[in-house]
Amino acid sequence: MGPNDDEKRNTLERTGPWRPAWAVTGGGREAGHRPSVVLGMSGSIAAFKAVEVVRLLVKAGVRVVPVMTESAKEFIGPSTLAGLCSEPVVTEMFDPTCPGERHVSLTAGAEVLALVPSTAELIAALAQGRANDLLRATALCARCPVVMAPAMHPRMWEHPATQRNVATVLSDNRIEMIGPVRGEVATGEVGVGRMAEPEEIAAKLLSYCVPQDLVGLRIVVTAGPTAEDLDPARYLSNRSSGKMGFAVAERAAARGATVILIAGPVSLPTPQRVKRVDVRSATNMQKALWEVMGADLGHADALVMTAAVADYRPEERFEYKMKRAKVGKTTTLGLVANPDLLAEVGAVRTGVRPVLVGFALETLVDDELVAAARDKLRAKGVDLVVANHAADAFDRDDNRATLVTLSGADPLPRMPKTELADHVLDAIVASCAG
Numbered sequence: 001m002g003p004n005d006d007e008k009r010n011t012l013e014r015t016g017p018w019r020p021a022w023a024v025t026g027g028g029r030e031a032g033h034r035p036s037v038v039l040g041m042s043g044s045i046a047a048f049k050a051v052e053v054v055r056l057l058v059k060a061g062v063r064v065v066p067v068m069t070e071s072a073k074e075f076i077g078p079s080t081l082a083g084l085c086s087e088p089v090v091t092e093m094f095d096p097t098c099p100g101e102r103h104v105s106l107t108a109g110a111e112v113l114a115l116v117p118s119t120a121e122l123i124a125a126l127a128q129g130r131a132n133d134l135l136r137a138t139a140l141c142a143r144c145p146v147v148m149a150p151a152m153h154p155r156m157w158e159h160p161a162t163q164r165n166v167a168t169v170l171s172d173n174r175i176e177m178i179g180p181v182r183g184e185v186a187t188g189e190v191g192v193g194r195m196a197e198p199e200e201i202a203a204k205l206l207s208y209c210v211p212q213d214l215v216g217l218r219i220v221v222t223a224g225p226t227a228e229d230l231d232p233a234r235y236l237s238n239r240s241s242g243k244m245g246f247a248v249a250e251r252a253a254a255r256g257a258t259v260i261l262i263a264g265p266v267s268l269p270t271p272q273r274v275k276r277v278d279v280r281s282a283t284n285m286q287k288a289l290w291e292v293m294g295a296d297l298g299h300a301d302a303l304v305m306t307a308a309v310a311d312y313r314p315e316e317r318f319e320y321k322m323k324r325a326k327v328g329k330t331t332t333l334g335l336v337a338n339p340d341l342l343a344e345v346g347a348v349r350t351g352v353r354p355v356l357v358g359f360a361l362e363t364l365v366d367d368e369l370v371a372a373a374r375d376k377l378r379a380k381g382v383d384l385v386v387a388n389h390a391a392d393a394f395d396r397d398d399n400r401a402t403l404v405t406l407s408g409a410d411p412l413p414r415m416p417k418t419e420l421a422d423h424v425l426d427a428i429v430a431s432c433a434g
């Protein structure tokens with residue numbers, strides 16, 4: 001820890017305006033609040049990596065307001081950035097059509113100002129408090145947190161002048177730096193100067209946008225279908241896409257939880273900061289679940305069981321492909337019941353942890369849907385069942401569900417699966433607090 005770190009933390013705590021907006025308002029998601037990041041680009045070849053940072057932020061539901069210096073435009077076309085952000089790129093300090101002072105108003109209400117990439121010149125300007133273009137003036141004026149991702153040739157980074165500027169900027173306790181890292185730079189040389197990876201930068205920026213209310217919790221999520229093999233070419237499965245479980249894992253990780261995602265056979269990308277365990281059959285999932293949670297369930301604070309576990313598997317798994325000529329015109333397939341994974345966990349749990357959440361996909365509606373979900377809740381010994389109708393959930397990015405507990409039912413409107421995931425996680429937070 002450097003000599004200034006303690007002082008820096010104190011300053012950050014003391015200085016109200018530097019806290020992210022959600023922290024000031026108490027932590028929970030405010031209805032309709034869309035977090036925003038002002039992303040300032042200066043002229044470096046690493047600007048192409050900044051485009052990926054923008055994409056990740058937009059995907060996470062963040063509004064990104066792009067600001068470019070004149071030299072940044074030499075590397076990335078403003079229309080690329082404007083298209084990705086669905087926002088016009090701002091460059092000019094003075095605009096007769098824009099009321100007020102841009103460098104003051106740009107970051108008002110923003111969760112964070114991101115300087116990605118930051119050139120040696122931008123660091124020098126901020127070290128001296130120069131404000132001779134819109135981005136520099138905005139950074140000088142910002143009251144929100146400022147995160148800088150430097151990118152430059154290693155000889156520029158090593159130069160004593162740059163190192164002096166970096167030390168000055170950091171000692172002011174107003175700017176957080178991420179990277180640069182050691183690696184190959186555009187000229188092919190290797191050294192410290194390469195911009196940090198977009199995923200790492202986006203995760204840092206998102207931590208300012210999303211309440212970190214799940215820090216310290218270990219959440220296990222299951223997702224997707226299971227596949228029950230019949231022979232080397234054929235299997236029994238279902239239509240589950242895995243999207244709901246992946247959304248829960250993504251949101252839980254974004255809110256600071258340690259997340260283990262046990263996924264059936266789906267081809268979805270692993271969300272950031274999520275540990276993924278791939279499985280195929282129900283019995284594979286059962287084994288993974290107990291390994292991850294521990295025999296006494298002590299390794300998990302919550303289990304969210306979105307997986308559509310196949311209830312039956314073929315009685316026999318043939319080693320060779322079944323031949324039509326041998327099977328004949330009709331045949332009967334023998335099936336045996338798979339274990340009920342959630343009910344097994346529910347039966348072992350003795351206290352209130354882990355919080356157990358099941359999903360119930362039904363073809364019933366309204367009161368009958370709630371009643372069926374509550375029956376499952378009792379039978380499996382869980383705290384919450386997310387009940388939905390098959391037509392509302394399959395293969396979609398949104399869902400309409402009712403959160404059913406022993407004593408209540410909360411019907412939610414149709415919403416993106418990531419938003420439904422947040423509702424489920426809110427219920428877990430409330431359960432952990434209670």
Ligand code: CTP
Pocket residue numbers: 282305306307308309310311338339340341342343357358359360361362376
């Ligand atoms: N579940 C499970 N193991 C199974 C079947 C289901 O852990 N073998 C879990 C699911 O992950 C889900 C919940 O139990 O969280 C309800 O799943 P669902 O298929 O709706 O319920 P079933 O108990 O299989 O009842 P049914 O198919 O008769 O509606």
